[in-house]
Amino acid sequence: MGPTSALETLRKGLITPEEIRRLAEEKGYTIVAHNYQIPELQQIADYIGDSLQLARLVTTIPSQKILFLGVDFMAEMMKVLNPERKIIVPVRHSTCPMANSLEVKDVIEAKQKYNAPFVVYVNSRTEVKAYADVVCTSANAVDVVNKLDSDTVLFGPDKNLASYVAEKTGKKIIPIPGETGYCYVHNYVKEDEIRFLISKYPDAKVMVHPEVPSNIRKLADFVGSTSQMEKYPTTTDAKEFIVVTEVGMLSKLENLYPDRKFIPVSSMVCYNMKKNTLKNTYLALLEEKYEVLVDEDIARKARRAVEKMLELTR
Ligand code: SF4
Known part of the structure; x- marks a missing residue:
């Protein structure tokens, strides 16, 4: 398609999932989407998953x-594990406040104070x-911490995942940056809202992500990452599930299990x-931007922390 017809597409609001797929194929792009993307974007993706799953999949x-x-x-993360590939994103500043809550200076200070290994989510x-x-994911955080030869572990940035890991491992987990992570x-998420859904759907199983606080985890039948949530329905005959994580996950679950009902926390x-x-x-496809770039020295060090995770969880 030449520039005029692309402009026509934009002007007339003809941007359909099919048109995006056609353009991706024309330009040679594989589309990879996180589980929390809107359903229309999940629909056009070649692969959908959690962040580390996708970063590793792209290597193959x-x-x-x-x-x-x-x-x-x-x-x-995808660029760190795939330095030779061109990776583009549609929005330059689509960021994560939790990731941004932990800075290098916090890590240096905590390491000096506690002299303990630092596990980063x-x-x-x-x-x-x-x-x-x-590095750890929400799926393997407990396993990674258990395998470290230390009873005290620095963990960040998520204080809720840190408290879940402490509960499961019995180790002393020091969350950094602490309350702001x-x-x-x-x-x-409000406990009242979950209790209301439980009373409305009394037969539903409650699955929750470990990023929720402990009072919400206590209401769960199952605590797990999004990749673990994907598998949970295969382990039970339940027909209904209350899904306590970002609403985008519903679209993936509904596609995987069309005969089950998934109830979001709106x-x-x-x-x-x-x-x-x-x-x-x-x-982004039309103009092939914005390209993701990571300083090579930082990428090399970050890659080492990912490889350590793979070694521990093999
Ligand atoms: S769902 Fe939470 S952790 Fe994930 S990107 Fe959004 S703010 Fe960050």
């Missing part, structure tokens, strides 16, 4: 050009990962994830 596919739909630290800035001993989508919306739209995704 032939395409050298990737359009990533998610937030900035995830796109950077994958939802963190790349330069912070470069100062970590090991949390995901607003998961931290502010207040759980990540506005940062929703900055990607059909229109800016189309423009």
